[in-house]
Amino acid sequence: MIKVLVVDDSAFMRNALVSMLNSDPDIKVIGIARDGFEAVEMTASLKPDIVTLDVEMPNMDGIEALKRIMAQTPVPVLMVSSLTTEGANATLDALDIGAIDFISKDLDDLSVNIVKIKDILVEKIKIIGKKRIIPTPRVISAAPLEMPRSSSRISQKKTGVVTIGCSTGGPKALQILLSKIPGNFPVPILIAQHMPANFTGPFAKRLNNLTAINVKEAEHGEPIQRGTAYIAPGRGHMGVLRKKITETVISISDDINAYTYRPSVDALILSVLESYSGRVLGVILTGLGNDGAKGMKEIKNKGGTTVVENEDSCVVYGMPKAVVQAGNADKILHIDDIAGVIINTV
Numbered sequence: 001m002i003k004v005l006v007v008d009d010s011a012f013m014r015n016a017l018v019s020m021l022n023s024d025p026d027i028k029v030i031g032i033a034r035d036g037f038e039a040v041e042m043t044a045s046l047k048p049d050i051v052t053l054d055v056e057m058p059n060m061d062g063i064e065a066l067k068r069i070m071a072q073t074p075v076p077v078l079m080v081s082s083l084t085t086e087g088a089n090a091t092l093d094a095l096d097i098g099a100i101d102f103i104s105k106d107l108d109d110l111s112v113n114i115v116k117i118k119d120i121l122v123e124k125i126k127i128i129g130k131k132r133i134i135p136t137p138r139v140i141s142a143a144p145l146e147m148p149r150s151s152s153r154i155s156q157k158k159t160g161v162v163t164i165g166c167s168t169g170g171p172k173a174l175q176i177l178l179s180k181i182p183g184n185f186p187v188p189i190l191i192a193q194h195m196p197a198n199f200t201g202p203f204a205k206r207l208n209n210l211t212a213i214n215v216k217e218a219e220h221g222e223p224i225q226r227g228t229a230y231i232a233p234g235r236g237h238m239g240v241l242r243k244k245i246t247e248t249v250i251s252i253s254d255d256i257n258a259y260t261y262r263p264s265v266d267a268l269i270l271s272v273l274e275s276y277s278g279r280v281l282g283v284i285l286t287g288l289g290n291d292g293a294k295g296m297k298e299i300k301n302k303g304g305t306t307v308v309e310n311e312d313s314c315v316v317y318g319m320p321k322a323v324v325q326a327g328n329a330d331k332i333l334h335i336d337d338i339a340g341v342i343i344n345t346v
Contacts, residue, residue, distance in 0.1 A: 002129035005031045005048040007039040007065070008080060009057040013105070017052060017080070020118045027125055036060025040068045043075060049129045050076045052121075053099070055090045063093055070098040074135045076128050078121075080105060088199040092171065092206055098135040100128055100315060101168045104196045123288060124168060127316050144182040144212040145343055159305065159346045160279035161187055161224075161240075163272055165265030165295075167194040167287025169315025171203065173335050174285070175210055178229060180339035183212035187346050189229040190218075190238065190272060192265045194287065197234035200263075204231040220252040232263035239271025248275050261291040265319070269295025278303030281345050283338060286314035290322035300328045305345055307331045307338060 004021055006029055008014045014032055021027045031046045033039040035057045043051055051069065055062040066077055079102035081091040091102045103121050166173055170193045181189070195203060201217045207229070208215040218230035218238050232238035236254040243249050251271065259267050265284070269292065272280055282299040284292045286309055296306045306329050308320035313335040323329045331341060 002027050002050065002125060003030045003046070003048045004028065004125060004129070005033065005039070005042055005046060005051045007033040007036075007051060007057075007062070008054040009034055010054070013054070013080070017121075020121055021125060023118075024122050024126070027122065027129075036062060036065030036068075039065045040072065043069050044073045047073070048075060049132065050078060050100075050125055052078050052080055052103075052125075053094075055079055055081045055087055055094065061090075063090055063097070066094055066097050066099060070135060074098070076100045076133045076135060078103060078124060078128065085198055085202060088196075088202045091199070092203060095171050100133060100135065104199075120288075124316075127288065127318070128168075131316075133315065145180045145339060147182050147184055147186070147343060158279050159187060159281045160276045161272055162189045162281045162283065162342055162346070163265075163269050163295075164189060164191045164283045164285065165268065165287070165292040165319065166192075166285035167261070167289065167291065167316070167319060169286035170194070173309065173313075173315075174207060176335050177283075177285070177339050177342075178207055178211045178213065178215065181211065181213050181229075181343070183227060185213055185227045185343070185346070187226055188224040189213070190224070190232070190240070190268055191229055192232045192238060192263045192268045192291075194261050194263070194291070195234045200231050200234040207231070218250045218252065220250060222250050224248050224250060232268060234263060237262065237264045237267040239268060240275050242275040259291075261289065265292035266295045270298060273298055273302060273304075280304040281342065282306045283342065284308045284320050284323050285335065285338075286316055287319035288316050289318050292319050293322040293326055293328070296323045296328045297326060300330075305330050307333060307341055309333065309335050309338065 077099045081087045204217040214228040239251040308329045311317040
C-alpha cells in the first residue's frame with residue numbers, strides 16, 4: 001500500500017486528487033493539508049511514501065514547503081502545477097530543489113480536464129511510491145568534458161545528429177548530461193522531453209544557462225546548427241526536413257493525435273532518420289511508458305547507435321527498459337557516463 005499526503009489550498013482539487021488516488025487499491029491517502037505549514041508538519045508526523053504538493057498556496061507556498069520537507073524529512077514529492085509561465089518556472093525550481101516530478105492542471109476548464117490526469121497521476125504515484133526514492137541534493141558540475149582529438153577518436157565515426165528522449169525524471173537527467181557537453185560539440189542535439197507547452201520554453205532557457213552549448217526551444221522552419229540542443233515545444237511534435245543537401249530545418253507538427261505522448265520521442269526519431277538514416281545516435285533517458293522504443297529499433301535497423309540510461313540512475317525505468325527488453329540498446333549506462341559516450345561517438 002502506497003501512503004500519500006495530498007497538499008492543495010483548493011477544496012475542489014483536494015477532493016479530486018483524493019478521489020482519483022483512493023480509486024486504486026494500491027494507494028491510500030493518509031492525510032490532507034491545505035497549505036505549506038500543514039504540509040511540513042504532516043509529512044513529519046505521518047511519514048507518507050509520497051506527497052502531492054500544490055505550487056501556489058497562501059501562507060506558505062509549495063516551493064518553501066518543499067525546501068523544508070527536503071531539509072527535515074526527505075520524501076518523494078510530486079508537484080501539482082498550473083499551466084502558466086509562472087507555474088512552469090516555479091515547478092522547474094521545485095525540480096531543482098528535489099521534487100521527483102510534476103503533474104499539470106488546466107485551470108481554464110478544471111472540472112473537465114482534471115479527469116484527464118487520473119491515469120498518469122495514479123501511474124506516477126504507484127511507480128515512484130513503490131521505488132521508495134529518497135531525494136538527495138545533487139550539485140551538477142558546470143565543467144563540460146572535452147572533445148577528443150581527431151587522432152585519438154574511434155575510426156569510421158559517422159554520427160550526424162543526436163536525439164534524446166525522456167519523461168519522468170528527465171529535467172534533472174538532461175541537466176546532468178548536457179552540462180558535460182562541450183561548447184564545440186560538432187553536431188546538433190534534438191530533444192523530446194514530455195512536458196506541457198508553457199513549460200518547454202522556460203525549461204530550454206534554464207538549460208541554456210547551465211550548459212556550454214546553446215540550448216533553445218525549437219522553432220518551426222529554423223535551420224539546425226551544430227553545437228545547439230533543440231527542445232521540442234510541448235504543443236506538438238518535432239521533426240526535421242531536408243531542405244537542401246547542406247541544410248536541414250526544424251519541423252513542428254500540431255497533429256497531436258498521431259502519438260500518445262507529447263512531444264513524442266518516436267515522432268522525433270522517425271523523422272530524423274528520414275534525413276540522417278544510419279547517422280543517428282539515439283539516447284533514451286528516464287521516463288514512464290515506452291515512447292522511443294519504436295524509434296530506437298529503427299535506428300538499430302539503419303545502422304545507427306543506441307544508448308539508454310540504466311535502472312540505477314533512472315527515476316523511472318520505463319522508457320529505457322522498453323528498449324532494453326526489445327534488444328535494441330547498444331549501451332546501457334549510468335546518467336553520469338552517457339555524455340562521454342556521446343562525445344566519443346560523433
